[in-house]
Amino acid sequence: MSFRDLRRYESQKAAYDNYKAWQALSPDAKQAAFAAITDETKRSKPERILGYLSPFNQVGATLKYIRMPVLKKVQEGQGAGVGNSLGTALDAFYIDDTESVPVGGAIDHKRFKAARLSYTARASFSKKNSRITKRAYLKPDVDTYSAPFGQSVAGQTYEAALIIITPLADTWREGAVLPAKRSYKFTPEGA
Numbered sequence: 001m002s003f004r005d006l007r008r009y010e011s012q013k014a015a016y017d018n019y020k021a022w023q024a025l026s027p028d029a030k031q032a033a034f035a036a037i038t039d040e041t042k043r044s045k046p047e048r049i050l051g052y053l054s055p056f057n058q059v060g061a062t063l064k065y066i067r068m069p070v071l072k073k074v075q076e077g078q079g080a081g082v083g084n085s086l087g088t089a090l091d092a093f094y095i096d097d098t099e100s101v102p103v104g105g106a107i108d109h110k111r112f113k114a115a116r117l118s119y120t121a122r123a124s125f126s127k128k129n130s131r132i133t134k135r136a137y138l139k140p141d142v143d144t145y146s147a148p149f150g151q152s153v154a155g156q157t158y159e160a161a162l163i164i165i166t167p168l169a170d171t172w173r174e175g176a177v178l179p180a181k182r183s184y185k186f187t188p189e190g191a
Helices: 003-007 009-024 027-037 080-089 158-174
Strands: 048-053 066-071 115-129 136-149 181-187
Touching (some): 003 009, 066 080, 066 136, 080 115, 080 136, 080 158, 115 158, 158 181
Antiparallel strands (some): 115 136, 115 181
């Protein structure tokens, strides 16, 4: 511990005491404190429907489609702009139930973990008090949408798909108007 830390003790003591009191709360009390500062009307709710995607590196007779919940390509409600942008970026990489069913049908594979792309938009920063330390901070409205994706053409690798999708995601991220911030994250197949 440094002298600098010791000098900050007086100004940080109240926040530390509040933190210790928070840790002593039951899980139900913590959930109630969380609910008190969360406005459910500002929470994005992605619409998902049954759809199809093809895992990477499949060709010919081994080409299969997996039936699973996917992001509906036209979203409505809170954060719909984020969801629609994500649906546009991944348009060729999965099929939702408004499109034609793949030739040869699809299989159910409950344990399959598809590659995913998540878009997150942070905007409308407003001052809130922390439920843990009771200190004021700027809390953004956050909208996050995530969607699974697979190959868009037979034999496509995950890396080849990223070459197509990343510029679209970069364009979306760079389109943020300050103070809003946007970010995206890829999760590889099987992770």
